[in-house]
Amino acid sequence: MSQPPPPPEEGLSPRYFSEQEKRRQWRMTRVFCATLLALYVLDVLILKRPSLAPLLVRLAWVTEMSVYTWLLVRTPEHRLPLLRSLHGVLISTCFLGLVSVTGGSNSPYMAMVPSLPLLMALIQPQEPKLAILCGVTGALGMLVILPLTNGQALNTLAWVGTVGAATFFGVYGSEQYRKAQVAENEARVERARRESMEKLTKAERYRAQTEKLATVGRLAASVMHEINNPLSFVGSNLAFLRTEVLAQPLPEKERQEFQEAFDETRSGVERIKQIVLDLKGFSRMDDEEPSECALADVVTDAARLAAVRLKHVARLKVEIPAELPEVFATRRRLAQVLLNLLVNAGDALEEAKVQGGEVRVTGVAEEGRVTLLVEDNGPGFPPEVLPRLFESFFTTKGPEKGTGLGLSISRELVERFGGTLKAENRPEGGARLRLELPVHKSAPSGTHEQA
Known part of the structure; x- marks a missing residue:
């Protein structure tokens, strides 16, 4: 049985390109090579006649670009700097060859030689040695080309100095660019660290608040149990x-007053009993x-539980038709969801100090869905708050009022039953929460017992 090949040593693994990256790299190479060959027309115009020499130089340049692209997608990562260095020298040599065969010191391409190091610094700012x-390479090429084409010594030195200055500014610019990139990365990391610390602090604060609420909930469950006994005594007595x-003669x-x-x-005792039963029911809803x-x-x-919160804040109006279709849910x-919406409405009205506050719950059935609307006549949702309303830990209340x-x-509870919960502002003012649930499709009537 053949053994699998050993894994490559660390740092020597090839730099794998995805198929999309390979296609993009080859597409760019083809466009460059086609442009390079099309510019042979300029060589003919410069020389005022067709010439084989510049065409051969351009073909050599195209070949170099094709070989470089072929090697680029196959060369190991640690050898890429050497490949790029060789590529930089070869393209400079090809360009100098084009200068040489199109007139040397009299070639219009001569003015572009100092731009080679600038272009390389722009393309590869992370590798200044390119x-x-x-x-x-450009300076050495000048020292060879200019004397061979009757270039004066002073003129040659001037061109070499220009190439040297362009190289200096290119390297200096790439160095400043790298420093700016490093500073920006450090600032980004520091900003991300601060944001993470702020989120962690906020999460810790909410966790402490949640634990406090859980403790209060457990305490309330114990209190409810203790309330039941004296309530029974009060009711009996x-x-x-x-x-x-x-029974006394009065x-x-x-007698009527008594x-x-x-x-x-x-009635008050029965109301207390009902509230205790409701709270006990909420504490056991997981079952x-x-x-x-x-x-x-x-x-x-x-509404019975919310009335305790809304009693001194707003008037609660409920308009739910008794014939509203049933839904399948807990x-x-x-x-719990409706209680939360009603309490939130009461908090908003109280915070805005609305006179004559009103919270309305209405229900309608349409197209196989049942819709409950919880509306108030408060200030509504601010535009910047509305998109984030259902985000976890997002609240406009203080830490003492909500988590x-x-x-x-x-929303998560409603979605478990196939419904949706959305928030919007009423056209006439105030907030509106829209809760939609699918109508429960009961079994065929023939399968039920007859009344």
Whole structure:
């Protein structure tokens, strides 16, 4: 059985190009080579006649570019600097050859020789030695070409000095560019570090707040258990007192007053019992499985708890048709979502100090979906807040009022039941939360027992 080839040594692995990168590299090479050959027309115009020499130089240049591209996608990473250095020297040599065969010191291309190191510094700013190699090659080429084409010594030195100056500025510019890149990278890293620290601090603060709320929740569960016993005593004693007092011979007016007082007290005790039962239900909702539920009942549960928060802030109006189709969800989960929306509306109205605040819950059924709208007549959502409203840990409240998780969790709960939760502003002013759920498709009527 053949053994797999050993892995390449570290630092000697080839630089693999994806197929897309290879195609892009070859496409650029083909465009460059086609342009290079098309510019042979300029050589003919310069020499005022067709000549084989500049065509051969351009063909040699095209060949060098093709071989370089072929090697580039196959050369190991550690050998790429050597390949690029050789490529820089060869393209400078090809260009100098083109200068030589098109008139030497009289060639129009002569003025472009000092630009070679500048171009190389621009193309490869991370490798200044390429600009230096191009500059050295250009200077040496000047020393050879100019004397052979009757160039004066002073003129030759001037051209060599120009190439040297261009090389210096190219290397200096690339060095400054590298320093700027390093400084920018360091600034980016420092900025990312500060942002990470801020997010970590914020997350720690929210975690502490969440733990505090969880502790309060556990304490509330214990308190609810303790409240039940005295409530039972109060209810029993109240019933006993009501029976005994009303059994006494009393004037009709006093009897009626006593009866109204006992009825109001019993109603208050029953309300306390219902709130305790609702809170206990929320604490045990994880054990509840999704089932068919009527949204009218869900809204009633949420409104009963929200009334404690909205009592002194806004008037709560509920308009839910009793015949609204059922949905398939966890009743207390949906009640938790609605309670959160109602409490948020109350907080917004209280913060804005709205006089005559009103929170309205309405429900409609259309096209196989049931829609609940929770609206208020407050200031609405600011434009910069609306896109981030459902982000985790995003809140406009202080840390003592919220963790920024309520709406995020509410949307997640709604989506579990195939619904959506969206926020918008009402045209007439105020905020609107739109909760949509699919209508539950019950089994065929023939499968149900007849009433």
